[in-house]
Amino acid sequence: MTLFDKGVHPRDCKSLSAGAQIARMPDPEKVWLPLSQHLGKPAEPIVAEGDRVLRGQLVAKKAEGLSANVYSPIAGTVKGIVGHITASGKKQDHILIENDFSDESVLLPVLKDPTAEEILARIEEAGIVGMGGAGFPAAVKYDVKGRADVVVINGAECEPYITCDYRIMLEYAEELLRGIGYVRKACGAKRAVIGIEKNKLDAIAKLKALCPEDITVCALRTRYPQGAEKQLIYGCTGRVVPEGKLPVDAGVVVANVHTVLSVCRAVEQGQPCYERVMTVSGKCVEKPSNLWVKNGTPLRDVAKYCGAKEDCARIVSGGPMMGEAVFSLKVCTSKTTSSLLFLDETECETKVASACIGCGRCVQACPMGLSPTFIEEALFRKDYAEAKRYGASSCISCGCCSYVCPAKRFLAQSVRLAKKIIAERKI
Amino acid sequence: MAEISNYKVAASPHKLDSSTTRKVMLDVLIALVPCLVCGVVYFGLYSLALVVIxxxxxxxxxxxxxxxxxxxxTFDLSALVTGLILGLNLPPRAPWYIPIVGGVFAIIIVKMLFGGLGKNFANPAATARVFLLLAYSSVMTKYIGFDIAGNMLSTDIVTAPTYLSGGAAAFTGTFMGTGGYWGRVLQLLFGAVGGSIGETCKIAxxxxxxxxxxxxxxxxxxxVVYLLTAAAMLLxxxxxxxxMLLQLLSGGLLFGAVFMATDYATSPKWKYNRVLYAFGLGVITVLIRRFGSYPEGTSLAILIMNLLVPLMDKFILPVRFGQMTKAGRxxxxxxxxxxxxxxxxLAAALVVFIPITNYTNVYITKNGVYSYVQDADRKLNGQYEFTVQGGAPIMGGYVQNLEYKVYVDAGTKTVTDIVPIAQSTMGYTAELSLFEGKTYAEILAQTDLSSDSDFSATKTNTKLRExxxxxxxxxxYNIGRYERLSYTDESVSLAERSGSLYxxxxxxxxxxxxYNYKQALKYAVTIDSETGRVYxxxxxxxxxxxxxxxxxxxLGKTKQEIAEMTRDEIASDISTGATVTNVSVQGLILRCFEVMETLREGANG
Incomplete structure (x- = not known):
């Protein structure tokens, strides 16, 4: 029951950075703080040019509806609200802050024995979002009003290269477990399960030794995408989240390891969400490392600090399977930037797609049970209803189909496009 | 740090598996090498030339x-894979133009005209094989024998039957010191039988x-499912x-199952569809073998199932993760x-029925025209079971319907048992003890068939003896192993010998x-040269x-006896027309005796 039989098994390449203790990157001279580091509406800035801000000071307030607060990661002077490019290529408003290196801070009050309501309020106030990558405002996600009985903690980290969650589980295990306690209380769930892939045996052992009774550790088969929400829930609890529904409909709340750590720090230290642990890895980096990086740090600074080599073929923000290729190092980190990979030719060959030979590997690999090759065919015929019949709408963009394709066809990309068109045209 | 400027942007995923179409095709080519090597070792360099062409x-x-x-x-090697598979499907001594015709047909007509790699709806190699079988049937079914005596590379072409087309005649007596049934299994396993270049050696x-x-x-x-289904169907x-085991190891079944049924473009994409597809293959293959007019059905079965694949891919879809019905279940x-x-x-059926069916019937192909024998089966304990039907005219136009199972021990040529299935009314039952336990020679010599029960029962006895x-x-004619002698003349088209039998x-x-009518006659007459009697x-x-x-x-008469027969003695009780036939055959049989004597003298001299 603890595994799903689909997916792929790419070489995990985690050994590059798995041994690197989490270090702290020196604060940058300037930060471009994105107003939209989360799913939903951008936050509304409450500072103006020339204002002096401290580390941990609220600089943008959450908008009405789905949104999250943004805090200043450094002490310094606001240089304005400027348009700046984001990883996805769009220009968005950023708050530009120049560091004065005084590191003066203003934190939230520390909570002692908080109630569920207090924890939820703190999570919302601290601007915590899902730090696995999706960036869904955590307070909204955890406010399930008693509909969930299990909290599943995502420590699977199935993407190759990335080791930040692994290092957190090793180095901040106690904080993590206390954080799980707060999240569990906030959700009103009876128990919590930590799902960890079996390629992180020391993390499994460490957490198992420290776990209180209401938290269990579930060792998962090493298989990508084991950390995808629905697959993780199935692996840890055996429950299947119905298509088009949320985990809470199966009585589950999923929280990423890093999110839980942020919750713990927000509650116990009053530290809002303004920095995160990031993995910097790949063959084109001299020092693969796991770093505390302030939100809004330009990727150029990260690259410089870790010694990125110039023959780098592709720079990826996030994992190699689902992350976005960075088109400019001017882009800045956000709450959801879990890693920065500097890959060489051998790690990400650019191939030319050839004819589909009909091997069916994409069908076998798809963890959602779709038929990517037929979806692509239907897409090219502009037969979107047929694409939907083959399940295009259920794609989770894990990229397994493209990964296994011997003809190097752009299957995941096609299915994503089909999904988008189907959603737009309401087919 | 120098500026990083040479990086590219692409949509995720950024990491891809190392396999490519070329590598896949190369793997298939590598996997076919053992078959090719065995084919060349067994059938000579000419077959290598065919494959290369x-x-x-x-x-x-x-x-x-x-x-x-x-x-x-295109440099994806897929054409070479098709060529190699088709080449290994050819008979070892096919003329040089056969692979050219087949290759062009496979690539141009079956593959490229339908859109090239991955777009063809039928397996090019299987389709080309079926095409060649239809267009050049005499060439495509001419298989040469395998000679384990050491002259494997000899260029003599001796047409040999395969197990599927010629039954037991395809085998040599012993193989690697093992005789009998297991010797045959070994022969098939190692490919020491006639067949296509690449498909005889099952181990390869x-x-x-x-x-x-x-x-x-x-x-x-x-x-796996193909062979499992075929095994169950054969049982x-x-x-x-x-x-079942002999059939599984015969012909192109294994080669087709491994290399042709698994062709990517023409097999379903989802694993359970593949199981269904393989199941269909197994059923159709065995049905063609058992009931069709072709001895081998693998290529045809693959072709038929290929046509159903698009349908299966379109309408039998994998269940999506978390997929719900309209009712929300x-x-x-x-x-x-x-x-x-x-x-x-299927697996359970095999486990249960293999021990049960270990010694039951084996169907034998029927050659020749028979008045009574309906079916013959080889029981693997060495006995043969014949199903005979006929009518005995008793009197006044009444014909008694008879059906028996006659069991014969092939080694001692003895009737071991006779089981009446039907002996219609009036109680004119045959006196089975007249024949049971008797040898063929005794039955041949037996003239007194009077039954102590009744005169009419004597007629039943006479019919049973016939x-x-x-x-x-x-x-x-169907089971005996004869070697061919070089003798023909205007009336004799074939002369064969097996021990003392000609x-x-x-x-x-x-x-x-x-009747103003001339009737054409053709018989295979066997004469025992030792006893000098018609056998x-x-x-x-x-x-x-x-x-x-x-x-x-x-039957059972000597040359002299036949020569001295008068028209009255030869006369058939059925009609005068049949009597004329009998008289003509009298001459033919005497001719046979002369031929036998000539051949015998030739052998002795």
Whole structure:
């Protein structure tokens, strides 16, 4: 029951950075703080040019509806609200802050024995979002009003290269477990399960030794995408989240390891969400490392600090399977930037797609049970209803189909496009 | 730090598996090497030349087509795979133009005209094989024998039957010191039999198949379920576990299951569809073998199932993760459980029925025209079971319907048992003790068939004796192993010898002047040169009107006895027309005796 039989098994390449203790990157001279580091509406800035801000000071307030607060990661002077490019290529408003290196801070009050309501309020106030990558405002996600009985903690980290969650589980295990306690209380769930892939045996052992009774550790088969929400829930609890529904409909709340750590720090230290642990890895980096990086740090600074080599073929923000290729190092980190990979030719060959030979590997690999090759065919015929019949709408963009394709066809990309068109045209 | 500027942008995923179409095709080529090597060792360098011609034709056809259609050249090796598979499917001594015709057909017509790699709806190699079989049937079924005596590379072409087309005649007596049934199994396993270049050596095919399965190039489900289904179907159709094993190891079944049924473009994409597809293959293959007019059905079965693949891919879809019905319940995994249960049932059927059917019947192909023998089965304990039917005219136009099962021990040529199935009314039952336990020679010599019960029962006895004699003629013609002698003349088309037995295929004409009709006759007459008596007569052709030869008149008689027979003695009790036939055959049999004597003298001198 603890595994799903689909997916792929790419070489995990985690050994590059798995041994690197989490270090702290020196604060940058300037930060471009994105107003939209989360799913939903951008936050509304409450500072103006020339204002002096401290580390941990609220600089943008959450908008009405789905949104999250943004805090200043450094002490310094606001240089304005400027348009700046984001990883996805769009220009968005950023708050530009120049560091004065005084590191003066203003934190939230520390909570002692908080109630569920207090924890939820703190999570919302601290601007915590899902730090696995999706960036869904955590307070909204955890406010399930008693509909969930299990909290599943995502420590699977199935993407190759990335080791930040692994290092957190090793180095901040106690904080993590206390954080799980707060999240569990906030959700009103009876128990919590930590799902960890079996390629992180020391993390499994460490957490198992420290776990209180209401938290269990579930060792998962090493298989990508084991950390995808629905697959993780199935692996840890055996429950299947119905298509088009949320985990809470199966009585589950999923929280990423890093999110839980942020919750713990927000509650116990009053530290809002303004920095995160990031993995910097790949063959084109001299020092693969796991770093505390302030939100809004330009990727150029990260690259410089870790010694990125110039023959780098592709720079990826996030994992190699689902992350976005960075088109400019001017882009800045956000709450959801879990890693920065500097890959060489051998790690990400650019191939030319050839004819589909009909091997069916994409069908076998798809963890959602779709038929990517037929979806692509239907897409090219502009037969979107047929694409939907083959399940295009259920794609989770894990990229397994493209990964296994011997003809190097752009299957995941096609299915994503089909999904988008189907959603737009309401087919 | 120098500026990083040379990086590119692409959509995720950024990491790809290392496999490519070329590598996949290369793996298939590697997996086929053992088959090729065995084929060349067994059948000589000429067969290697055939395979090379075939591969070259396929490769060039594809490139020339690309040139004409102004498309880029393809270097994905898929044409070479098609060429190699088709080449290994050819008979070892096919003329040089056969691989060229086949290769062009496979690549241009089956593959490129439908859109090239991955777009063809039928397996190019299987389709080309079927095409060649239809277009050049005499060439495509001419297989040479395998000679384990050491002259494997000899260029003599001796046409040999395969197990599927010629039954037991395909085998040599012993193989690697093992005789009998297991010797035959070994022969098939090592490929020491007639057949296509690459498909005889099963061990080489298995090695290739395991390699591909380990490399995850082929889906193991297709060959495994195919063979499982075929095994169960063979048990069902032939009722014999031993025959099942021989059939599984014969012909192109294993080669087709491993290398042709698993062709990517023409097999389904979802694993449970593949199970269904393989199941269909197994059923159709065995049905063609058992009930069709072709001895081998693998290519045809693959072709038929290929046509159903698009349908399966379109309408039988995998159940999506978390897929719900309109009523909000999880969609049941019907296909998955059906296919799993199917496999379990098939496997269980084999486990249960293999021990039960170990010694039951083996169907034998029927050659020749028979009045009584309906069916013959080889029981693997060495006995033969004949089903005979006929009518005994009793009196006043009343014909008694008879049906018996006659069991014959092939070694001692003894009737071991006779089981009456039907002896219609009036109680004129045959006196079975007259024949049971008697040897063929004794039955031949037996003239007194009077039954102590009744005169009419004597007629039943006479008919039963005729039936038994025909059983032995059947055995002689269909199962006996004869070597061919070089003798022909205007009436004799074939002369063969097996020990002291000479079998002469003779033809002639019965001139039915009173009916103004000439009847063409053809018989295989076997004469025992030691006793000088007619041993067996098998009718090969007797044209119309039913003036059939009354064989017991001649069976067991010497040359002199036959020569001295008067027309009255020869006269058939059925009609005067049949009497004319009998008289004509008298001459033919005497001719046979002369031929036998000539051949015998030639052998002694």
């Amino acid at each position: 075939c591969m070259a034709t396929c490769f060039l056809s594809e490139q020339i087509y690309n040139l004409i259609r102004k498309k880029p050249f 095919i298995l090695v290739g198949g395991v390699y591909l399965a380990v490399r995850r190039v082929l889906d193991w489900r297709i060959p 069902l159709c032939y009722g014999s576990a031993k025959e 999880p969609v049941p995994h019907v296909m998955a459980w059906t296919m799993r249960s199917l496999c379990i049932v 039936m038994i004699l025909e059983c032995f003629s059947f055995y002689d 079998r002469i295929t003779v033809s002639g004409i019965a001139d039915l002047t009173e 067996a007569i098998t009718t090969l052709a007797e044209s119309t009107f039913g003036y059939t030869l009354d064989k017991p008149v001649f």
